[in-house]
Amino acid sequence: xxxxxxxxxxxxxxxxxxxxxxxxxxxxxxxxxxxxxxxxxxxxxxxxxxxxxxxxxxxxxxxxxxxxxxxxxxxxxxxxxxxxxxxxxxxxxxxxxxxxxxxxxxxxxxxxxxxxxxxxxxxxxxxxxxxxxxxxxxxxxxxxxxxxxxxxx
Amino acid sequence: xxxxxxxxxxxxxxxxxxxxxxxxxxxxxxxxxxxxxxxxxxxxxxxxxxxxxxxxxxxxxxxxxxxxxxxxxxxxxxxxxxxxxxxxxxxxxxxxxxxxxxxxxxx
Numbered sequence: 001x002x003x004x005x006x007x008x009x010x011x012x013x014x015x016x017x018x019x020x021x022x023x024x025x026x027x028x029x030x031x032x033x034x035x036x037x038x039x040x041x042x043x044x045x046x047x048x049x050x051x052x053x054x055x056x057x058x059x060x061x062x063x064x065x066x067x068x069x070x071x072x073x074x075x076x077x078x079x080x081x082x083x084x085x086x087x088x089x090x091x092x093x094x095x096x097x098x099x100x101x102x103x104x105x106x107x108x109x110x111x112x113x114x115x116x117x118x119x120x121x122x123x124x125x126x127x128x129x130x131x132x133x134x135x136x137x138x139x140x141x142x143x144x145x146x147x148x149x150x151x152x153x
Numbered sequence: 154x155x156x157x158x159x160x161x162x163x164x165x166x167x168x169x170x171x172x173x174x175x176x177x178x179x180x181x182x183x184x185x186x187x188x189x190x191x192x193x194x195x196x197x198x199x200x201x202x203x204x205x206x207x208x209x210x211x212x213x214x215x216x217x218x219x220x221x222x223x224x225x226x227x228x229x230x231x232x233x234x235x236x237x238x239x240x241x242x243x244x245x246x247x248x249x250x251x252x253x254x255x256x257x258x259x260x
Contacts, residue, residue: 066222090220094186098220101229106212108171108232114215115222117184150186150219 028119028150029096034089037096041087042127048137053126055140064148066115073110073128073136077103083110085129092122094150117148155251156180160241162255166233174205174213175228178243178251184219200225202244208237233259 029037042048056070075083086101101112110128118124121143128136161175178200185197203215203225213229225243241253 088220093220094184095219097218099218100216102211102214102216103229104211106207106210106232107230109230111173111230112215113175113226113228115226117220117222150184 028094029090029092031091034091034096034125038087038089038125038127041097042129042135046135048127048135050137052136053128053138055124055126055138057124057140057142059141060143060145061118062145064118064120064144064146067118067142068113069116069124070111070113071101071126075110075128075130077105077107077109079105080131082107082131083128084131086110086112087127087129088116089125089127090116090118090122091125093117093119093148098124117150118142118144119150120144120147156243158241158243158251158253160253160255162239162257165258165260168233168235168259170233171230172233172257173228173230174239174255175226176203176205176241176253177224177226179224180243180245182217182219182221182223182225186219197246199246200243201246202242203227204242204244205229205231206240206242207231207234212239233257235259 052074054072061067071086073083082105083103088098089096090098098116103110123139123141125139157179159177163172166172180200183195183198187195189195199219200217205213212231215227217225236258239255243251
């Protein structure tokens with residue numbers, strides 16, 4: 001493999017630094033607005049436990065307009081014990097809720113995939129709600145060389 | 154307006170087998186946060202719901218937001234129970250629905 005420090009990554013990094021102050025406008029989510037969104041979705045007293053979720057995201061996303069994301073939740077997916085919802089949250093996108101997946105025993109496995117937009121390097125948080133109402137949580141960090149054009153930059 | 158879609162479903166499966174279904178719909182998923190050349194906000198225009206049913210029963214559903222990439226790609230799994238038709242529905246923010254189907258033969 002070539003050295004990670006190519007001209008492209010250096011230029012991309014400089015652009016990211018130059019653009020960063022602009023993208024902190026009020027329209028963008030912060031870790032606090034993400035927490036608010038999570039409280040709204042899960043209830044004020046929700047205490048998700050860490051584990052059972054595997055998030056597959058690239059460590060480095062070159063095209064933040066379409067980043068492949070896979071989520072797998074460890075569950076037998078039976079009528080008695082299955083994943084009901086998988087919720088995806090962003091701490092930087094203008095809208096903190098990215099997706100809600102609804103599954104059931106007919107799913108066979110708790111495994112979903114989609115392409116997401118990332119407004120910048122950030123931590124993506126995934127919460128799984130089980131049929132017994134228990135909540136599980138996991139997160140993954142993605143470094144973005146150039147954010148998705150949410151703000152036309 | 155029906156939009157072009159692509160669906161990948163195995164043609165055949167064994168009873169009880171977990172199969173993967175992959176779908177794509179052509180849609181720009183305009184976020185509503187971008188501006189055009191003269192600075193006007195480009196209005197939001199997104200798909201908000203997706204649903205897959207088999208024999209009238211919902212197998213999988215998803216709610217989409219602005220953070221989903223253009224031409225939404227969605228992959229999920231289901232248990233092959235019997236031969237029949239899988240129905241797919243994508244609904245945009247204005248309630249406009251695009252439908253597609255795929256048949257599967259289960260032995």
